[in-house]
Amino acid sequence: MRALYPSPRSAVLPALWAIQDELTYLPAWSLEVVATELGLLPGDVEAVSSFYSMYFNHQPGRHQIQVCRNVSCGLRGSDELLRHLENWLGVEDGGSTTDGMFTLEGTVECLGACGGAPMMQVDRFSYENLTPERAEEVLTKIRKQEPRGVE
C-alpha cells in the first residue's frame, strides 16, 4: 500500500479502510499500528480518522443502514421512511439494534441516488424508490440471511 503512493502518508485512508473492513471499526491500537507503519505520530492518524464520518471508533451493527435525507430524498418522503425504520427497529438515528444486527443512520451526506429517491444504502448496496413496507422487506431478508446476529 505504501509503495503505491509517491508519499507513504497517502496510505493512511486506505490503511484505515483495510482495518475497518476486517474489524468493522478502528480500535485505538489499530491507529497506533498505522502510525508506526507509516512513520507518523498516533495523533496524526487519529486526527484523520476522527475527521471522516465513515470511520468508526466503536463497534457498529453488522449492517449499516444509511437513510439519505438530503433535498431530493426529503422531497419524496425520506423523513417518513426514517421515522418508520426508527420505530420498526426500535432505535434512534445513530443507534444500533440490541441484537447488534443493524446500525441506523439518518444523518448522512446525499448518497447520489436522487433518481431513485427515497433511498437507503445498506452496507454497499443501494435500495431505491422505497416505501416503508419495501424497506422492511429488504431488512427482513438481510436479517434472515444472518440469523445468528453478532457473537
Next chain:
Amino acid sequence: MDDEKVLTRHLGAPGLTTLAGYEKVGGYQGLRQAIQMGPEAIVAEVKASGLRGRGGAAFPTGTKWSFLPKDVFPRYLCVNADESEPGCFKDRVLMEEFPHQLLEGVLIAAYALQVTHAFIYIRGEYRAQRELLERAAKEAYQAGYAGRGVLGTKWDCELIVHGGAGAYICGEETALLESLEGRRGQPRLKPPFPAVKGLYGQPTVVNNVETLSNLPYIVTEGGAKYAALGTEASPGTRLFCVSGHVERPGTFEVPMGKTTFRDLLELAGGVWRGRQFKAMQPGGGSMQVLGPQHLDVPLDFKAVAEAGSSLGAGALVVMDDSTCLVGVASRLVDFYRHESCGKCVPCREGTYFESELMHRLEAGLASRAELAELSDICANMDGRCFCPLGDTATWFVMSALRMFPEEFESHCGAGRCPVRAGAEVAA
C-alpha cells in the same frame, strides 16, 4: 437524437463495464490516437472543444491544463470522483455504466499532461463503484493501456483508485489534495493554485469525472464536432440529473445552450401527481432557487447566471406547489452545518447559527427580528468564508427569501409551518 450524444452514446451496448465490451464499441481507440497526436495536439483539440469543467465551477479545461508550469516534473492528475452535491448523481452513472470510458479519458489527459500518476479520488459512500473502477483499472493494466510503457511507448502511467471516507468538503479541489496526502480534508489557501503547487507540492490538475469522460469522443471525433453539439457560448453536451417532484427522475444527456429547463422537465415526465411547478434548484444543493418564470431559460452558463443562479454540478431539483421552501432551506443548511470542516469561523459558526434559526423558523417559532438576523448572518458569511462551502450555504436560503418573502414571513410567529398546515386544510 443518438448522434447528439457523447457520454451516453454507447448506452445499451452489451458488456460495457468490461474491457472487451468497451473495445467492441471502439473503446481505447481515442487513447491510441492521442498518443499518435502527441500532447500539444491533444491540448489544442480540447481547447477547440470548448469543454468546461463539469464539477460546478465550469472553468475551461484546456486553459486549466495550460496553467501547468513548463518543465516541472513530476506532475499529477487527480480525478474528482467525490460527487456529493445534493441532487447530483451523474458521475455515479458514468462510473457504473461506462467505467472504461472514464479510464480512457483519464489516460488521455494523463498523456496530454505527461503525468506518471493519475489518482481517482472517489467518495467513501461509493464503495461498490470504487471496486468496479478498481476492476476496470486492473483490466486496463493487463491490456497495456496503463502501467509501464503504455501501448509500447516509453510513457509509464499508474492509475490509482483512492477511496475517501465521508466528507463533502473533499469535493473542493485543495481539500481533496489534502485528503489524498493522508490528512484531514480541509481546504488550502489559494494561491498557489494546484496547477502550480498541488499534490505533494507539485503541479497538479484536478478534473471532474464527467469532464474527463468526454475526452475519448473529443480526440476521435474532433473538438470542433464536440463544440458544435451545443452553442458557441455553451459548447458540447452535458449530463443533467433531474430529481425531486417529477414523474421520472433520472439523468439525461442534452446539448448545452439549445435545451431549456422546460425541455429537461419534460424529459423527466413533468411535475409529478398532476401538481403545479413551484420552484427549482438548477445546479445542486448549493445553487440559488429559480421560479416558474425561469423555465424557458436555456441551459447556457450566461443565461442561467443572468437569471440569478448557476448550472453548478448539473443537477436539477424540482419542487411542486406543496413544497415549503423554508423546510427545504432548513434541510440544506443542516447539511452544510454537518459538512463544515471547521477550518474558518464564518462557516463553522455561521452554519451553526443559520441552522438554529432555520429550525425555529420552520417550526413557526422565530420572530421577524430573527428573520432579519438570518439575513444578516448570511450576508456576513457570503464571500467571507475560506472556501465556497460556507458561501454556498447561504445561497439557497437567501435566494428563496428574495423570491418567496411572504412564505418566510408567514412562518414568523405562526407556531407551525403554515405551508404544511394549508396543505392539510386543502386535503
